[in-house]
Amino acid sequence: MLPITPSPSRQTPMRARRLGGQPTPSTVDRDQAMRDYKLSIEYKHLKSHCPGGVFIVPSFDDIRLFHGVIFIRRGAFTNGIFKFTLTCPPKYNDANTHPKVVFSSYVYNPHVHPQTGEVDMTVAYPEWRPDKHFLVTALTYIKKIFYIKDFNDLSEEQKQKLPNQEAYNKFLNDQDGYRRRVAECVKEAQRSTYTSLPGSTIRFTEEDLCHQMMRNLLAERYGASEDAANESHDSSLPSLVTKEGVLEAIQQAQAASSSPKLSPKFMPRTPN
Numbered sequence: 001m002l003p004i005t006p007s008p009s010r011q012t013p014m015r016a017r018r019l020g021g022q023p024t025p026s027t028v029d030r031d032q033a034m035r036d037y038k039l040s041i042e043y044k045h046l047k048s049h050c051p052g053g054v055f056i057v058p059s060f061d062d063i064r065l066f067h068g069v070i071f072i073r074r075g076a077f078t079n080g081i082f083k084f085t086l087t088c089p090p091k092y093n094d095a096n097t098h099p100k101v102v103f104s105s106y107v108y109n110p111h112v113h114p115q116t117g118e119v120d121m122t123v124a125y126p127e128w129r130p131d132k133h134f135l136v137t138a139l140t141y142i143k144k145i146f147y148i149k150d151f152n153d154l155s156e157e158q159k160q161k162l163p164n165q166e167a168y169n170k171f172l173n174d175q176d177g178y179r180r181r182v183a184e185c186v187k188e189a190q191r192s193t194y195t196s197l198p199g200s201t202i203r204f205t206e207e208d209l210c211h212q213m214m215r216n217l218l219a220e221r222y223g224a225s226e227d228a229a230n231e232s233h234d235s236s237l238p239s240l241v242t243k244e245g246v247l248e249a250i251q252q253a254q255a256a257s258s259s260p261k262l263s264p265k266f267m268p269r270t271p272n
Helices: 008-020 025-049 135-144 156-160 165-173 175-191 209-222 226-232 243-257
Strands: 054-058 065-071 081-087 100-103
Touching: 025 054, 025 135, 054 135, 065 135, 081 135, 081 175, 165 175, 209 243
Parallel strands: none
Antiparallel strands: 054 065, 065 081, 081 100
């Protein structure tokens, strides 16, 4: 008995699909699932390796969208609070697929587009390699642009591609004018601290009575405000603060703020 051989008409479509190199839907889904898995690993890595002062939280609706904020502690942008979004394209974790960082806060910086707020990630990293560049790479870079003191490490081509050429030229030729614009940008960012984008997973709310009372309790318990501790340079002060003590202060503040009659020691302090 001869084996049953499929007719050529049935073989041709299958062979054509294979020769055409078109992946089956299952392959596409598997590749995308692997990219998503790698992205989740990168985010998990950030829990212990995220740059200081930078925070990101995933969107509720899109695993490739992150809402972030960066706090600037020194330099020209001191006390700036700048919000941004970080978006990873569907093909992220493929070669030369850059993450996209866009500031929703206004940022006057040569590396940030003045109209769109987009950071020049492709200028800084013309070639994005998934074995070398990760989310932490992008976050480290956006922190770096707030502390840059010169542009000597950029090539002439990179300097010409800086998205805010006006800011770059002012930095080179009018340092006083540049610092004034930066100061204005910092003030504007501070004014918009409590304004959040729709759907943002990072939101700031103004402190209420409970927060003020907790601050007073902590200052009373540990004997100094944060500013006083910094001025005293007493390295032993931070060791006095314990998790249990802070949690106890939180509970006391919550209980006292809900009481109809406040004890004088819990009353918020008013400036002299």
